[in-house]
Amino acid sequence: MLNLNRRKFLQYSGAAGAALGTGSWAGLASAQEPLKIGVVYVSPIADIGWTKQHSLGVDAIKAEFGDKVALTVIDNIFMPQDAERVFRELAASGNQLIFGTSFSHGTPMQKVAPRFPKVAFEHCSGIVHLANLGTFEAKYYEGCYVAGASGAHMSKSGKIGFIGGFPIPDIVGPANALLLGAQSVNPDITCNAIFLNSWFDPGKEKEAANTLLSQGCDVICSMTDTATGVQVAGEGGAWSIGYASDMAKFGSGKQLTAFTLDWSSDYVRAAKGVAEGNWKPESRWDGLAGGVVKMAPYNEAIPADVIAKLKQLEADIGSGKIHPYAGELKDQDGNVKVAAGSVLADADIRGMNWFVKGMIGKLG
Amino acid sequence: MAAPVVATGLTLVVGSLLFAALGYDPLATLQAFFIAPLNSLNGLSEWLLKASPLILIACGLAVGFRANVWNIGAEGQLIVGAIAACGVGLFYPNPESPILLPLMVLAGACGGMAWAAIPAFLRARMNTNEILVTLMLTYIATLLLSWLVHGPWRDPAGFNYPQTALLSAAAMFEPFDYAYRLNASVFITVVAVFLMWLFTDRSFLGYKMSVSGAAPLAARYAGFRESSAVWIGLLAGGAAAGVAGMAEVAGPLGQLSPQISPGYGFAAIIVAFIGRLNAFGIVLGGLLMSLLFLGGEAVQMNLGLSAALTRIFQGILLFFLLAADFFIFYRLRRIPEHA
Structure with a gap:
């Protein structure tokens, strides 16, 4: 074999x-x-x-x-x-x-x-x-980290929500990065995660987004193949983060940014x-350095000094000065997965099947 | 036999008009749709490979449909059959054993039958509606598969992606020639068609089932038990679908992933009705459906037609086929008005 x-x-x-x-x-x-x-x-x-x-x-x-x-x-x-x-x-x-x-x-x-x-x-x-x-x-995780930071700046409840297609490393990793980016701004922030087991199921995604809203999340990021998450968040008065394409026109003016793919x-x-x-x-x-991941224009509601910080963060991740998965990283149970001073190896990033501390939810 | 001819003629006319209206040469398009996919050995191999599961499942389903037992959950029975077969393939102690493949066929049939036995029991004992139960069990089967490939059966060397390890060579049907994908599982379909013909056209049991489908009361007076028709109808469909699932896993797929069937279980229902629930009609129906799939891809690739347009064309053909049937069996008559 x-x-x-x-x-x-x-x-x-x-x-x-x-x-x-x-x-x-x-x-x-x-x-x-x-x-x-x-x-x-x-x-x-x-x-x-x-x-x-x-x-x-x-x-x-x-x-x-x-x-x-x-x-x-x-x-x-x-x-x-x-x-x-x-x-x-x-x-x-x-x-x-x-x-x-x-x-x-x-x-x-x-x-x-x-x-x-x-x-x-x-x-x-x-x-x-x-x-x-x-x-x-x-x-994806580079864009997700920046998006998470923008969410933490704007969140009042200290809770963000994540909707994923499938609990595969390509989605679990960015979900972690979203929270880590947010925690770089507010260490106490948490993230509720829901997986749909489908890339395209607007009905289920709507339910998931409404669940996250009722759990008090006021920033929602959805990594699926629809704009439903952005739409439902906007209708419910919450901030949203788009994925793959700029979804601003679906977000009732509430899309903070989107990490787009080029x-x-x-x-x-x-x-x-x-x-x-x-x-x-x-x-x-x-990622950001090669231009394959690009941040969509930031929402005008974000204060100018915060936007400047986010742009600096983009540049720092691109240059390698900041690594989204830099230690110390703990998993949900508090076990140290990456020691302080080191970063998660590339192979481990692409095989990520664990949630970092502060994520609320289960993989599949 | 007039219906298929009339339907094909009407489809060609309407299809030509449609293609011409959109600026495509109708003749070239029809040629690309129906001839081009079959003008190579590889094309023929792909044609049979795609038709084989459709025909196999449709044969099993038709046994039940003839007795008015509506098993529309063949998709779920296919999935459970595939799970059972793949389980045997992955965990049998000797992965090189020559009896592994026959065991997997058996496991596939048993898996499909077990899944079909649930609605059969509920219908025979409690008179539940088998249409609803078989359909709903399809979703359960999908989730069972999803749980297995995300959890206990996930390939340990697969970067946590939701799929099982690849089956060993002894657990797969060997292609006739490695340049093509067609494999020996097509013979299972041939046998199934023959068995279905024997059962429906030559056996007393098959006759009894047809009677209970056509005239349930008459069947009851004659002493034919309805519950045996339910059991036979559902188990035949389940076994056929389970084996089809096994043939997908041990053939083109080689492993389980969250989605394993391109809707064969549902398409087979259409095939069964195109074939008028008759063994040889089903063979033709399966070949036609398969050609429609391949032709749809061919015109997309060669002429740049959109996928939606090819699906419309497929719909037109099926529509005319069923409509032609209707007008052959029924006559429109003006009923004089009574005051």
């Missing part, structure tokens, strides 16, 4: 990248025909949300390369059974670069990639690397690599 840890993955993918070098990809560069790129979305492109942000990345490829690329986009592919067929079909029909945009695309891509060794595969939010399968992911650099970089024949399977993981 496959028994790899993250470090081994990184070693393998590094070795694979080095072994490939530029040689085996050079053949693609000479072709005069447009570079064929396939993209698979997990849901239809909506006004806001996860797939919308990916479509902006695809737009960036179009803007950068124009006629030199031919894009094939297929949306609403979630189930692994369907995804494997679609990836295989895209690879067989001559696409030289193929993007998968959801964690659920991972296993199918791992099965298809070895069959098409000349095709470059890029998987967003993936964990496994192969000789021709690279991954890219955002450091994958343009990932998409353009991969396309450029394949076009120039020097694409390598990388594990890219960027």
Whole structure:
């Protein structure tokens, strides 16, 4: 059975990248025909949300390369059974670069990639690397930390609320960062967390947001694929924090900020690599510094001096001066997980399955 | 047999008008929809792979539907069958054993039947409505699966993501050829179709069930017990769905994750009715549904049609098929008014 840890993955993918070098990809560069790129979305492109942000990345490829690329986009592919067929079909029909945009695309891509060794595969939010399968992911927690700080400045009740899609590390980690950012302003603040076990269930999300409001939370952050959390918070007179897209227009003027995702650099970089024949399977993981995570404009209700502080915080996290998961960190039961003076290792961040002290709620 | 021909003709006409109105060449679109997906070995393999679970489940469901036993929870029975089969695959002491795969098929069937036995018992003993109970048990099955993959069965080497470890090679159906995905589980479907034909068309028990569906009172006078029709109808659907779930886990998936079925359990209900609850009709219905899925993707990929448009086209076809059936079995007649 496959028994790899993250470090081994990184070693393998590094070795694979080095072994490939530029040689085996050079053949693609000479072709005069447009570079064929396939993209698979997990849901239809909506006004806001996860797939919308990916479509902006695809737009960036179009803007950068124009006629030199031919894009094939297929949306609403979630189930692994369907995804494997679609990836295989895209690879067989001559696409030289193929993007998968959801964690659920991972296993199918791992099965298809070895069959098409000349095709470059890029998987967003993936964990496994192969000789021709690279991954890219955002450091959501950096944006969440800043958003949490903004929430603590504005909260009167000292309680913030978090709604998550699934209790997976990509969501649990940012939930912790939200609270840690808030505690950097007010050490006594707490955070109530609810998981929906769905990315898209506005009915359930509305109930969850109302529950958090009735528990006294006056700042609500929702990491799902809808604007429901922002909307319900605004209607209930609470502050809100948007995710993925700027959701200000849904928030009755109460969205403090949003940590938005901009994958343009990932998409353009991969396309450029394949076009120039020097694409390598990388594990890219960027946050505020790389511009993959961006803070939406701060609410005008936030005092100017606080906004200045938040902008400074963005810069400090970007430069590495402040690390959101710097010790000392304790879990819910008070056990020390990160000692003072050290920071949580990257592998542990991406595998985070515990709540920090002050989080109220359970994982799943 | 006129209905499918009329329906197909009407669909092609309306579909062509629709595509032309939106500025797509109707002929090229129809070609991409119905021909292009099947013009390669890989396409044929994908076609059968997608049709196989639909046909298998529809066969099981039709046994019950013929007796007016409405099992619409095949999705849940599929999930429980998949859980049972994957449990055997993951925890059987010898992961290389050649009997592992047959055991998993058995476990899948038993899992599906166990889940279907709950509504069967409640209906036979307490006369509950099996439509509601089977549907609601689907949600329970989904949550059971979610709990397992988030909790006790989570892959210890999987970065805490909600999925089980991959099954060993001996616990998976081997593809006929590694270039394609079709595997031996398609033979299970072939056997199921044959068994269903034997049961419905050649057995006395099958006849009794049809009678209790068509005329419950007559069946009671003839001494056919309603409860046995309920049990057989639900267990057949459960077993078929459970095995289909097993074939997904041991085939294209290789592991459990929070969502494992692209709605096969619900689509199979449509397949059963397109096939008019008849074994060979169901085969055609399953192949048609599967082609509609593949064709929808093909036109999206090749011509850039939106996913919504392809779904409208699929809807038109199903609508005409069922409407044509209706007008064949019923006649519209003006009833003179009485004062």
